[in-house]
Amino acid sequence: MRRTIPLVITFLIGLYPIFAFFVPHGSISGANDWLDSALVIVAAFALPLGTVNVVMTNTTKLKRKSRGWQYSIVLLAGLTVMAFYGLVGGTGVHPSFQWMFVNMVSPLQATMFALLSFYVASAAYRAFRARNVEATILLIAAIIVMMGRIPFGDMMTRGMMTPLSEWIMSIPNAAAQRGIIIGAALGAASMSIRIILGIETTYLGTGKD
Amino acid sequence: MKTPLLFILAAAAVVLASQAPAPAVLAGEIQGLRAFDSPGDGGESVTLEWEGGPSTLVSIMRSESSGGPFEEVGTTIGTDGAYEDYVEEGRPYYYRLSYRIGDQDYVTAPVGPVAARSNWFRSYRLNALVLAVLMFSLVIYYINAAKRGKDLYIRRISGISAIDEAVGRATEMGKKIIYIPGIMSISDIQTIASLSILSHVAKQTAVYGADIEVPNKDPLTFTAARETVKQAYMEAGRPDQFREDMVTYITYDQFAYAAAVSGKMVRERPATNFLIGYFFAESLILAETGQSTGAIQIAGTAAPTQLPFFVTTCDYTLMGEELYAASAYLSKEPILLGSIKAQDIAKALIIVTILVGIVAYFFGSTVIRNLLASR
Structure with a gap:
């Protein structure tokens, strides 16, 4: 029963x-919308x-003085203060909560996002080392696309780079992406059928009867 | 004499009148306006269609009686020839179009009444239904074939084969394994696929005695991942080795999650990182950080926008369909392998259809293209 239900x-x-x-009939789609809402409630x-x-987890880390326990203090303090002002504000937004969000949370999020540019640069350096034919x-494709996206590229090549870059993006690149998408869609369909039919059960974490 | 002459004159007049040109249609004038219940919808809209029309904006006027008053419910370019008006189901409406050509205003005669009704089948999704039935049939057929003991060849996927090797490496080094199941909820099929792989990885760590940590961004995925790992340890016969802190919840914020997991990678230097599931912009932050720490990394996603990042920074990448095939591939169960075979056959059929469509298109036929068109 633990598995059957x-x-x-x-x-x-x-x-x-x-x-x-x-x-599309209303009597069917209504219940479907209800299922979507139920998922939000469960979440x-x-x-x-x-x-x-x-x-x-962080309290245990503090008690045991595990490696990096100092970070747990910052985390718990941040969680408590934000939760306090969030609850005090009720359905509105407490000014202190707003101040912390605008001056602390948002800049930290922006910082993480901005770091992405450096990661892109280092990943690109590794990918573009011409070690074999594919690389x-x-x-070459990356240089053409990058040059096609900036005015300098067109200026250097008398307008050749933009159409070449567009061609790479809309023909070979789009074809490869669509191939991956079609394969992934079939894979998702196959996996969904396995789950619906009860063949694939590992995600349930309930093991066998 | 007079009567035949009059008759001849009358007949001549009729003939001449029939040969006379029809009244000229003004360029851009709207003709043949018709309104009808949108086919195959849930009773939420009425479709208007017409011929001609100016290249300027046309006002869509609606009323609940033929005599008005009409009120504007939307605008569209006249040459579009069609407009979908979202209305209340079952209520009858009248429509007319108002537009301007040059300095002159025009209003069409009202059409109606028309009411939106709920339909029982989305006729424009018939092609999807045929494909779904075909896919279902193929899966059932190959599962039955596998049950009968038919030998099914599945190509080797190096990324999946490397999973056990990566767990072994962490065991030998005495270091942790970090498993990131993406950042989406359990409702996403990629997350479910990831949890299936997590089950196998956790079983291996239980057998080898390696340490695993699963940091989560989504609370539902967190609870499911915890159950998955717990069960894997039980099935491996090592329930005593399972610890609650193996599966942790970090935060619901995308970049805060990326920062926390990156920090963990830098501080704890895991031997192996698994990044399997649905990822967004944090994919590169996590994978590049893991790469810088020297960990062996196995990634898997069906998000085409994140694949280049994983290919660049990870040792192995499960691309698209490989992610979904992984759990079946790892289990080696014939029934599960049967569904992968069905998937491959469906893919071959789609490739043939696309090729036939391309050839047909070169010969001026759009039949295949129209058959595959979606809405």
Whole structure:
């Protein structure tokens, strides 16, 4: 039973959206919308579980003075202060919460995102080393695309780079991407059928009866 | 004499009148306006179609009675020849179009009444239904073939074969394995595929006695991942080795999650990183950080935008369909392998259809293209 009930639920709930995809009638799509809302509600219930885990993990780290315990102090302090002002503000936004979000959270997020440019540079350096034929083709294609995206490239080549770059992006690149997308869609369909039919059960974490 | 003459004159007049040109249609004038319930929808819209039309904006006027008052519900370019108006289901409406050609304003005669009704089948998705039935049939057929003991050849996927090797490396080095199941919720099929692979990896770590950590961004994925790892340790016969802190929740914020996991990689220097699931911009931050720490990295995603980053920074990458095939491939169960075979056959059929479509298009036929068109 521990395995059968989840499998029956998976079968019914998995088949219903497929049915609703082809049947637009209000009586069918209404229930489908309800299922979407139910997922959001379940996720909302799971969030406190995650928060409790964060608190417990970092409290244990502090107690044991595990490696990097100092970071746990910052995390727990940040969590407590933000949660306090978030709750004090009620349905509105408390000015202190707003101040911390604008002056602390947002700049930190922007910093992480900005770091991406440096990571792109270092990854590109590694990828573009012309060690073999494939890497050399990649390097040449990348140079053409990069030059085609900046005015300087066109200026140097009398307008040749932009159309060449567009061709690379819209023909060979798009063809390769579509190949991957078609393969992935088939893979997703195959996996979905396995899950709906109860053949694939590893995600349930319930093992065998 | 007079009567035949009059008759001849009348007949001549009729003939001449029939040969006279029809009244000239003004360039851009709208003709043949018709309104009907949009086919194959859930009763939320009415479609208007017409011939001609100016290249300027046309106002779509709607009323609940033929005599008005009409109110503007939208605008569109006249030459589009069609407009979809979203309405209340079952309520009858009248429509007319208002437009301007040069300095002159024109209004069409009202058409209606027309009401939107819920339909029972999206006729424009018939091609998708045929493909879905075909895919379902292929999977069932090959699963049955596998059950009968038919030998199914599945090509070797190096990324999947390297999973055990990567776990072994971490065991030998006495270092941790970090498994990142993407940042999406359990409702995403890539996350489910990732949890299936996690089950295998966790079983291996339990057998070898290696340490694994699964940091999560989504709370639902976190609870599912914890159950998966716990079960894997039980199935491996090492439930005592499972610790609650093997699967942790980090945060719901994308970049805060990336920062936390990157920091963990730099501080703890894991021997192996698995980045398998759905990723966004944080993919490169995580993979490049892992690369800089010298860890062996196995990535897997079906997100085409993130694949180049993983290919560049990881030792092995499961691309698209390989991610979904991994759990079946790892289990070696014939039934699961049967579904991969069906997937490959479906792919071959699609390739043939595309090739036939290309050839047909060169010969001026758009039949295949129209058959595969989606909406």
